[in-house]
Amino acid sequence: MTLISQAIKHDHRELEDAYNKILSASSPDEQRRWQNQFTWELARHSIGEELLVYPAFEKNLPDGKQMADKDRAEHRKVKQLLHKFQGLKPNDHEFTPTLQSLWSDLSQHIKEEEEQDLVKLEKALQQSDSESLTTKFNRTKKFIPTRSHPNAPDKPPFETVAGLLAAPIDHLSDIFRKFPAESKSEMPP
Template sequence: MQTSVLLRTAPRYSGRLIQRPFVLNQAKFNGTAFANRPMMSALTDAIKRDHSELNEYYEKIVGTDDLDTQTRYQNLFTWELARHSIGEELVVYPAFEKHLGAKGKEMADKDREDHQKVKNMLYKFQSMKAQDPEFLKTLQDLFKDLNEHIKDEENNDLPALERQLDSDSSDGYARSFERTKLFVPTRSHPSAPDKPPFETVAGLMAAPLDKLMDVFRKFP
């Protein structure tokens, strides 16, 4: 199986650029499918990959007593969840509304409500220190709500959308989702709008400051 490594660019810190590699099938970039997967699942694959990484970072935090490790993965968890949430709001939820009609709008509205709750909790968590007594409890409460949202999205919302998309459309949304995450804020801003175009404007205003402050944060 022919593969290549795509470097996912994370924030700079201590003068170095963090790059997180993950392996993709070379055919993906030639406009064909992931190995052994139908291309029409490309959008779902992209979102599930983020979900898996969030779960990994959560486990890193709760699975250690080392404060430095917890701090580094706290920042990475925040960075990933903030970008993922806005990417969905700008790309995926409008797709629900476009392709699924009234049912899609209902799904999108519910998912935005779920996101708002998670954003509020993430805003609290991202400002905490690893030594804070409520640090782990805050994360666990956040992840409990996030995990419920993830299950509903993966089991119900995304399959409903994928059934309405051909392979090219799913792949196009997946690429748009990944591109969008490059330009959005890397921290939670729960008071910002959650629908385009206002969310786009707010995101473009907040993102540069977030990325600047990322330079001074610790990452794995």
């Protein structure tokens, strides 16, 4: 079984790969496909953390509430940039600078999360609890929005309701979006 820190780190590497593929793409169509993949991965990952991982911080760590609040604030900023980025076309002059700004904020968040937050959480959890959290995290990502909705609530229980309302529209729209064929991650339906 996989620990929650391993699942989160796996997602982070997928995001980094998609980011690099956007920048190295040889055509606007390829950039658009990787843009869709990056957006899809980041939206699902962020909401999954907000629904399951941040409440686990709050429940299991003495400073968990402060950690979760800090991470939620960082997510808000990233979601706003992702919302802007997901609406841009590869030929827009703001496309690459917006992506780079987004990645700058996101990579700092990832670094802190991997080096501090997840280390503390794993120390506080039993292995079976971490594995169970991973199962719930991966399952939850199948049912939540796949696009950024920065104005949606990010604290329980309201983000759950907002996500359940937005997810079907996002999932339906994904049917008409192009995604890269060579992506390693689970592809949208």
